[in-house]
Amino acid sequence: MSTTQQSVLVVDDEPSICWAFEKMLSQDGHRVYTASSAEEGLEKAAEHAPDLIILDVRLPNEDGITALPKFLQASRNAPVIVITAFGDLETAVSAVKNGATDYLTKPFALQDASRACRQALLKSASRETSRATPRATGPMNVDPSVLVGRSPAMQQVFRQIALVAESDLSVLITGETGTGKELVAAAIHRHSRRSDGPYVPIAPVALNPDLIESELFGHVKGAFTGAADDRAGLFERAETGTVLLDEIGDLPLGIQVKLLRVLEQGQFSRVGDVRPMSADVRILAATNCDLHDAVARGDFREDLFHRLTGMQIHLPPLRERPEDIAALCLYFLESMKYTAADEAIDETLLAELAERPWYGNIRELRNAIEHAAVVARGRRLIINDFPPAKPGRDPSSRNSFGQATLDQMVRQWAKTMLQDLQPDTQTLHADFLAATEPPLFDELLKHTAGNRAKAAELLGIHRGTLRERLRAYGMDEAT
């Protein structure tokens, strides 16, 4: 409950949205005005000088994003929460660049809307009258198709990118391999005021471990054998721009200290030199491992961890956002100029794709689509056009080999066999055993150093049975 009464203007042509905000906000003791178009809203904003404006993007005449600067002017820079039915990265970024304080995607939970309003009203109460006017609207040079995603999780990612881009905050981007961490980092840079400066992605693991410090921070002549001249490091080359430190969890402890200094004091020294140099760089970091664990093990400095996490953007694995698969497939097919890309994937195939664990995430999906498109040669795609699911480990499972992967492989095998089935086939089970037992036996015999009795025991079958099976597969001499 708020203690002071403030006024809120809701501009939305959907009466139900106006009604919901009116009910929620008046319960908190606020005065609420509503308008169903930007024009009507602007009149009310000028008349009532609201403390907060809630503005829909899609409005009958002028849209909310275009009208946003006028709302700011009319209300003397009241905070504006933009709401939209479908948000892509471009909309979120335009909203924030045009001065929006926050961004909500419909349908939203009432508690999220309430939280956003409370925060914005607090901001409004403490706002200085001379608050800076937002930057002028300009055409955004964004390729909106680069980061594809319709799921609520991706909408949240777009919102976070938009909110954080213009600041100089460090951002830690987390997620499994192939979830798009590098793309997110590039998007943050592209939408930041450093976008004219360099964007330097660095994977410290890929650098020579003996030279990593000098690669990052440069060196002076004679600093070590082979240092024939002064040399600038990657941080200097990224001056006025952004550095992405990929796989930050692998950064050696000694380098972590230097990085902390960059973050805390904006300074570093070249190897072999004590003179401090100033670093005007924004630091983004990405990792696919749990940095909390690394901190607990003593492999990662806790102070650095906190410094890096000005904001954390988490990209959930693709298997947790199957709603994104359709849009991603279409995007990849279109980018290959596939014939009738929008009709190439039907609901059945989508359901089959959604069943896969996608341990390689979007990178695996992209490769799989490429493969399927080559096999299908312009016709509609079917599941058999796709390569088998990439084996991997579900990090949430305790098994080292995800059951889901095995399950997928068996299904894939069965589907392939059923496709070429002869009417009189009666050997499917035997065929399945013949496909799976040899590698199983082979691994077990390696494990028991060729001891069949031990292998039979582990399998829980009789020694004679194992001997017979091995003979049937022509594996008896080998062992």
Ligand SMILES: Nc1ncnc2c1ncn2[C@@H]1O[C@H](COP(=O)(O)OP(=O)(O)OP(=O)(O)O)[C@@H](O)[C@H]1O
């Ligand atoms: N949301 C997305 N929309 C379109 N393409 C995407 C998206 N996310 C990822 N990709 C594509 O998937 C591939 C992997 O993305 P990226 O390299 O950003 O992943 P990552 O999380 O940094 O992986 P790693 O941890 O292995 O470095 C790239 O080809 C990228 O273009």
